[in-house]
Amino acid sequence: MADVANHMETGQGTAKRFSHAILEARGLQKQYGPVHAVRDVGLTLHAGEALALCGENGAGKSTIFKILAGEVTPDGGEITLNGDPFRPDSAASAVRAGVSMVYQEFNTLPNTSVAENVFLGRMDMFRRFGIIDWTKLHAAAQEVLNRLGLKIDPRASIGSLSPSTCKMIELARALSTNPKVLLLDEITASLDHDDADTLHRLMADLRAQGVGILYVSHRLQEIFGSCTTVEVMKDGAYVTTRPVEDLDESQLSALMIGRKIDVWERTPGLADRPVMLALDGLSGAGFKDVSLKVRRGQIVTLAGLAGSGADAVLEAVFGAVAVSKGSIELDGKRHEGRDIPEAIAAGIAMVPKERAVEGLIDSADIQFNIGLAGLTRNARGGFVDGSAESKDAEQGMQLFRIKAPSAATAVRNLSGGNKQKVLLAKWFLTNPKLILLNNPTRGVDVGVKLEIYEMLQKLREERDLAVLMASEDMAEVIRVSDMVITIRHGAISGVFEGEAITETNLINAMI
Amino acid sequence: MSDMTASTPSLRSGMNFDRLRTYFPFMVLILVCIGFAIFSDQFVSARNLETVLRQASVLSIAAMGATFIIMMASIDLSVGSVVGLSAVIVAYFMQSNGLLAAPAGLLSGAFLGALVGVIYAKMKVPSFIVTLGLLVAGHGMMLHITEGRPIMIKDETMRWIGSGDIAGVPTIVIVALIAFAVAYVIQNHTILGRSIVAIGGGEMVAQRSGIRIDRVKIGTFALAGLYSGLAGIVLSSRMGAGSPTAGTGLELDVIAAVVIGGTPLTGGMGGVVGTIIGALIITILSNGLNLAGVSSYSQLIIKGAVLIIAVVISIDRKKIGVIK
Incomplete structure (x- = not known):
């Protein structure tokens, strides 16, 4: 209730700055299965206002946008456009009513x-x-x-x-x-510098003409540059609305996170462990001059915005993309592997980002999928040892607590979380010295996420495994990393350890 | 989250569909047999059974090779010409070299298969185009070698393979069974077999799992070529000649046998056990239609329809984005 009161108060505050409200939404609700994507969220957009919707991934910003653009029908709540009820049943009808959206x-x-x-x-x-x-x-x-x-x-x-x-x-x-209302969802993520400038000039022009703009961007600086008002959401719920003048970047970040993140027990004494992976001046398409070390038992994370080049570094170590300059040293020896089979033979495993395309064969069963990475490990002279393969599958299912009737269950019949566990089992079962994890909990729910973190922690301790991760999930980066290396435009922009791993520090280094 | 609610019904129908795909060939085989047994009194006889098995052996040998290609989600339209060319080459060399000519049939098949594999894998030309080209070119080569007339085979051993038997079992049926056993082991117990299924199920996944895609593709086409070569030897021994029309139209029967046997054109599933059943179904269908007195013109219409229906039933729609 305090939030609502707060909203009303600031709502009146902003009303003084702008002539009249164009778009008003009250009590919006949207539920997907058991998940409340949006619960009781409202917003007011005035003519000439640029309102930034802020929140972490999964806060519900995109759902709000999709509701307003007619892509998603809300389960509850009311929207008015220029005082008339607004219930778009398609993107086309929203556009006809004067609400246009540019999608991410x-x-x-x-x-x-x-x-x-x-x-x-x-x-x-x-x-x-x-x-x-x-x-x-x-x-x-x-x-x-x-x-x-x-x-x-x-x-x-x-x-x-x-x-x-x-x-x-x-x-x-x-x-x-x-449009009377323009919705921009992460548009600058795809714009170059000049086009972003053009966009921000255009936003000012449109506001002068009385158009209302709703804006989502991970780049907080832009919000302070081009928006007039900020509304913060968290876990699908409304937090607060403030004029941008009343905030600075760190205050906004704090509002978005909403709590002090519980600090993961970071493993002490890692600095003395032997180095498993050393990159020296590694360059290739999308990344340049990357030097870093990953020690046994250490989790190092490359953090960057989408397209920053963090993925590309992992791909290069795995031999999936070419290296133009620099060297890779694995366990003290120069790794000359130029393709994936050689990387696997040298003891490198990689859990890819796109599970459906790169990770698992949907039509095949669990045993087939777990056995597929490095087929030669359970084979002699071209013949596969079926009993060794089935032992691997059993072990993988136990280790990762995969819920399935048997190892002969087709992967397509599993839930997303269990699929992800099969994918992790597939690569952990190759007994790697170094595992590369590209967004290892992508598309799984919170419960499975925590389970995966627990397993990761256990496995790296038990097996003294070196882990190099790339993740776009900020909470995950902060939670599991011993060291975070931020990547911006393909180059290292910062190195953070221990207490220095905070969302504000990382975001500032990433954008 | 939205796919959470949607996945429940599709999960159930998906499982039923997988089961249907496994049992479908057996059901069809039984139905076809019962049907013809009712319509024709000659159908159920020891003599006709032997005829069917002899006829089915060439088709099933060629179809086993094609099963690997289709499991890999590629296609081979050249089977008819490669089988025919092998038959013609064997007959040609047998004129001067006797039985030593038989390996030439295998080699020609394997060579052409490897060639297709290289063009397909390395030059990224779709397999249906490469093999369509080979289908036509191969037929041209056959006409060159034979000068348009059948080359007779006089070698007695070769003729025995075609028409003789071992302890009452036709020799070519035994050859087909051995070929099947080898194919079964390759499919289920080798790295190559796993790699073929993986490429058909998801090429990117296979590549990221450390499988050398190009090598497997070339190897699989060479293996299928070897099977076509063997089918050619068996065909020439059965016919007692290398005919310029040998194997014509076989590719369609081969694809129908594989698909009816439960290996979808989308790849990643199925296998040679189903293909044997599929080959029997196709053979019994034309045998039964002959006995029932259906004209060969109408038989072509039925065959074409059966092929399309088999694809409709077996195809894995979840894997298909855009149909071209």
Whole structure:
């Protein structure tokens, strides 16, 4: 209740700064199975206001956006747009009502022209006698592109443009609908520096014209630069709303985390352990001059925003992408492995990020999947030792507490959490000296997450295993790492150990 | 989270579908046999049983090789020509070299298979295009070697393989059984077998698990070529000649046998046990239709329909994004 009162109070505060509210949402609810994605969240967006929705991953920001954009139907709550009830049942109906969204994911079609993408789904506007009037279409597209200051030919093919420009075309698409409310979800994650500047200038223009903007970004600096108001969410619930002038970055971070994170018992004396992996000036596509050491029994995490190059470093150590410069030393010996089979033979395992594509074969059973990594370990002369393979599978199922009727259960019949455990078992069973974990708890619920952390802790102690991890889950990074190395634009931007591993420190080094 | 609620029903239907895929070939075989036993009094006889088994051996040997390729989610349209070419090459060399010519059939098959594998794996040309090209080119080679006329085989041992028997069991059936045993062991007990299933189930997963994809692809096509070569030898021994039309149209029967046997075109599942059943079904179908007096024109229509129905039933739709 205190939160609500607080909201009302600040709501009145902001009302003085802006003329009138365009969009008001009260008591929004959305539940997915047992999970409350959003519970009793409200917001008020005024004409000319830029409201940043802030919170950790999973706080419910995207759900709110999707509700407002007509992608998701809320389980409860009311929304009004200019005082009228607003219940969009599709993205198209939200757009017609004046609410347009630019999504986090890419939404352009590669083999079509810029103009067609700007007016995607609305080409009917240019239809005359059943035929598209291309001249009119191109002229209309040119006009929108000019508003954005984009110097692109409307006839150009999307395939020839940079990802940043594609994102700007999605922005052009949203603008061309003349929205009263514009929703921008992590748009700057895909924009280069110049386009981000253009966007922020445009935001100021739109606000002057009375458009309301809802904004989500992990880059807190941007929020302070371009937004007027901040609303904080946590675990699907409303926390507070403040004018940006009343906050600084660290206060905002503290509000987002909402609590002091319980500190993971970090293993002492790791600095004296022998070095298992040493990278020296490693460079390749997406990363440059990366030098680091991982000791036996130590968990080192590479933390960076999506596309920072942290993934690429892991891929390079595993032999999945080429190294152009620098060296990899494993257990005191230079590792010359140029491909995955050689990396596995040298004692390196890697749990990949995309479980469905890179991790497990869905149609095959647990035993097949666990045995698949480094097939030669249970084979002699090309023949597989079936009983050794089945022992491995049993051991993996026990070790990771995989819930399945038997090792002959097809992976596709398991829950997401159990699939992830099979994936971990698959790689731990190769008895690696070094394990590379790329987002090892991606897409699993909190309970399984904690279980996986526990196993990880146990295994690295028992087996004196060196772990190099990459993770986009900040809570995970802070929780399990002995050392965090932040990566920004492919290069190391900071090294943090012990007490220095805090969300504020890491985020500042990452962005 | 949303897939949590959605996964319950699909999980159940998925399990039923897997089970159906396993038992389907046996059910069809029994139904087909019962059907023909009712419609034709000649169908159930020792003589006809032997005919069916002899006819099924060439098809099943070629289909075992193709099973590996389809399990890998690739396709081989060249089977008919590679089998025919092997038959023609054996007959050709047998004129001067006698029985020593038989290995030439195996080698030609394995060589062509490896060649397809290299073009497919290294140059990234889809397997259906490479093998479609080979289907046509192979037939051209057959016409060259034979100059359009069958080359007769006079070697007695070769003729015995084709029409003789060991303790009452036709020799070619024994050859087919040995080929099956080898294929079964490769599929279930070797690294190659595991790798084939893994590539068919998910090529990226296989690659990241340390499997050398290109090598496995080339090796599998060479292995399938070896099986086609063997099928060619058996075919020439059965016909007593290397005919320029040997093996024509066999590729369709082969694919139908594999698919009816429960190996979906999407790969990653199935195996040679089902393929043997599939080959029997295809053979009995044409045998029974012949006995029932159905014209060969109508038989073609039925065969085509059976192939499509088999694919409809067996395909793994969860793996398919876009159909082209």
